Amino acid sequence: MTIIEVKNLASAFQSIALVLAICIGGGWALFQFFSVRTIEKAKAELRKLQLETRSHGILQISVTSRAISSYPGTVIVDIHMKNIGTNAETIDLEKSKVTLGPVGTGNFNALSVKATVNAMHQGVDNVLVFTILHPGEEQIIKYIATGLSHSTYLVQASFVGSPSETEYQSNIAKQSGLTSSQVIWGCTEYIEI
Incomplete structure (x- = not known):
């Protein structure tokens, strides 16, 4: 295998690795975004329920x-x-x-x-x-x-x-x-x- 073939092969692996890293990073970012949003919604709902519970006779x-x-x-x-x-x-x-x-x-x-x-x-x-x-x-x-x-x-x-x-x-x-x-x-x- 010549040095040019090795260089092309390394470049192909680098391109594949870059695409995988971008996909994994994007997926992680979406996961974080939606999970944080879900957590924030749950916390807001909990605060609302706590407020409603406190404002009623039980x-x-x-x-x-x-x-x-x-x-x-x-x-x-x-x-x-x-x-x-x-x-x-x-x-x-x-x-x-x-x-x-x-x-x-x-x-x-x-x-x-x-x-x-x-x-x-x-x-x-x-x-x-x-x-x-x-x-x-x-x-x-x-x-x-x-x-x-x-x-x-x-x-x-x-x-x-x-x-x-x-x-x-x-x-x-x-x-x-x-x-x-x-x-x-x-x-x-x-x-x-």
Whole structure:
């Protein structure tokens, strides 16, 4: 092989190496551009969600039920609510409800509930139609259900929030392709009577 052939061969390898380096460098630059953009979009979305979360009431709800032995067929239901958000939240007690449903034998799930009994809100102020929970505030709302027979019951509490919270949650649901007619906070438990 002559020196000219070696020079031509080296020049060809150099050209191939240059083209490969340009392609790899361009691909790396595009990858960096799009990955950084994706990361920035994710960070912006996270900041937006954090801001929205901080500007809403967020309720923790739990239910405690107990049968009253001195009054057969009577259950007291205590709903414990705590606002862990940063804004006050209004609960519409007229639209909210606590129901007890006897569960079918051997099939303990919500689909097996045969009929329901609505519990009534109890308190000195039986005209209470809404309650407001301020950030960090806790409340216990009491309900009573009577006329229950001996059975296992599913206790379900459903509380309707303020119109602004309903709108906010509905917009989140729409982003997932869901629709909602009412937004509720709730919880369930079983009780044996």
